[in-house]
Amino acid sequence: MSEYSGGAQFPDTLVHPMNASNIKKLIPIAFCAAAFCFPVVYGQEYSVGSYGDFPANVYFLNHIHSDHNNDFGTLPSFSPTHLKNDIDYYLSTLNAKGLFVTTDHNNDYAFDDLLKNGSVGKAGDRIIAVRSAEWGDRTHLSLIGLKVPHWNMLDRHSDYSKAPQVQAAEGAAEIRIINHPAAPGYKWPWQTWENAEAVEVWSDNFEFASHTNSKAIGLWQEALASGRRYTAVGGADFHMNAPGKDKWKIMLFPANIVFAGDNTPEKVFEAIRGGRVSLRLRPASPKVFIRAIQSGTVYEMGANAPVSGMVNLEVILDQRDCEREDDYFILIYTSASARIPALKIPVRHSALSTAAFMLPVQGRDFVRAEVWRMHSERITALSNPVYFNY
Ligand SMILES: [Zn+2]
Ligand SMILES: [Zn+2]
Numbered sequence: 001m002s003e004y005s006g007g008a009q010f011p012d013t014l015v016h017p018m019n020a021s022n023i024k025k026l027i028p029i030a031f032c033a034a035a036f037c038f039p040v041v042y043g044q045e046y047s048v049g050s051y052g053d054f055p056a057n058v059y060f061l062n063h064i065h066s067d068h069n070n071d072f073g074t075l076p077s078f079s080p081t082h083l084k085n086d087i088d089y090y091l092s093t094l095n096a097k098g099l100f101v102t103t104d105h106n107n108d109y110a111f112d113d114l115l116k117n118g119s120v121g122k123a124g125d126r127i128i129a130v131r132s133a134e135w136g137d138r139t140h141l142s143l144i145g146l147k148v149p150h151w152n153m154l155d156r157h158s159d160y161s162k163a164p165q166v167q168a169a170e171g172a173a174e175i176r177i178i179n180h181p182a183a184p185g186y187k188w189p190w191q192t193w194e195n196a197e198a199v200e201v202w203s204d205n206f207e208f209a210s211h212t213n214s215k216a217i218g219l220w221q222e223a224l225a226s227g228r229r230y231t232a233v234g235g236a237d238f239h240m241n242a243p244g245k246d247k248w249k250i251m252l253f254p255a256n257i258v259f260a261g262d263n264t265p266e267k268v269f270e271a272i273r274g275g276r277v278s279l280r281l282r283p284a285s286p287k288v289f290i291r292a293i294q295s296g297t298v299y300e301m302g303a304n305a306p307v308s309g310m311v312n313l314e315v316i317l318d319q320r321d322c323e324r325e326d327d328y329f330i331l332i333y334t335s336a337s338a339r340i341p342a343l344k345i346p347v348r349h350s351a352l353s354t355a356a357f358m359l360p361v362q363g364r365d366f367v368r369a370e371v372w373r374m375h376s377e378r379i380t381a382l383s384n385p386v387y388f389n390y
Helices: 022-036 081-093 109-116 164-170 209-223 266-272
Strands: 057-063 097-102 127-130 133-134 140-144 175-178 198-203 229-234 255-258 277-280 287-294 297-300 309-318 327-334 353-361 367-373 378-383 386-390
Touching: 057 081, 057 127, 057 198, 057 266, 081 097, 081 127, 097 109, 109 127, 109 266, 127 386, 140 164, 164 287, 175 266, 198 209, 198 277, 198 378, 209 378, 229 255, 229 266, 229 277, 255 266, 277 287, 287 367, 287 378, 287 386, 309 327, 309 367
Parallel strands: 057 097, 097 127, 175 198, 198 229
Antiparallel strands: 057 255, 133 140, 140 175, 255 277, 277 378, 287 297, 287 309, 309 353, 327 367, 367 378, 367 386
16 A cells, blocks of 8 residues: 555554454554544534435345244244334334345245235335345355245255356346355355355344454455455344343344435345445444545445545444444555544534545555444444445
């Protein structure tokens, strides 16, 4: 990497897997970087730009298991219609719309249940369901929007890309998601992700999963740095009953904020293919977005910007419907390194905060943001990249 004025740069060994002790090493450097180089503007009204529907309020609620799941546990109280009603209520509290997918293992009976109960939803409704399943054996792939006559009769081929039902998903009406690629027993190196559209870089929101999740993010980072392009998504992948009255809400996270304009499958799939997705790990998490600007042209998350030289970057943190949280710091990733443009963004519930900085771009590269909670040193939100010269 070439140097640029005042930016902190870190050796690759510090970049990933990012964990608490690495963060502690980075913080003193970042104070310097934040103090001298990176203005952070709090609470200003943010211009809409080309996102179109900012603040984005369409959710893609992904990888939800119902009581039709058949692996190592069942969820007796979570019938598909129960899930749908909970999601509908929760999105009403956020004044948001959503698309949700039940991805039970090797079956799509949950969608049939929803159909039978008149609960699938249609354009104009707050919540819409799409037929989906989680398919596979040693690797798990979510096939979303695909009608397969008898899931349970299919060979769970280890070379998924050659399976006919996966090849059938090439059309615009379907999405393929590589699930939990670093989970114990389900290892799936990025070199074999082939033609999937997306990868689940964060699955479930229990803290004990974070190690596997940080490895999944590391795989995605490697794939991006090698020139491949996959949209990162979160998936709830909830397999057990959680204690507490809010368990139904926890089941919906990590949630994906999509710049889709509406919650129809067509619009949401188009946004996923285009990389216009930001992950929000918990109900308490902020939303994070990133954009690049050069010569008056704005390149939003997912865009492929044909630029070189200094590029202005903006990271936008939207805390307006966080339930509670922490102070935050932001990590910026490119193909080569992590940087911290703004160390600390305090909790301001009414705020849209913008961290602005500059980045030198030469050739193929990307830039993406992660938001970490200051006190617990845990990741809480992440953006998809803006791509350069892909
Ligand atoms: Zn799975
Ligand atoms: Zn699952």
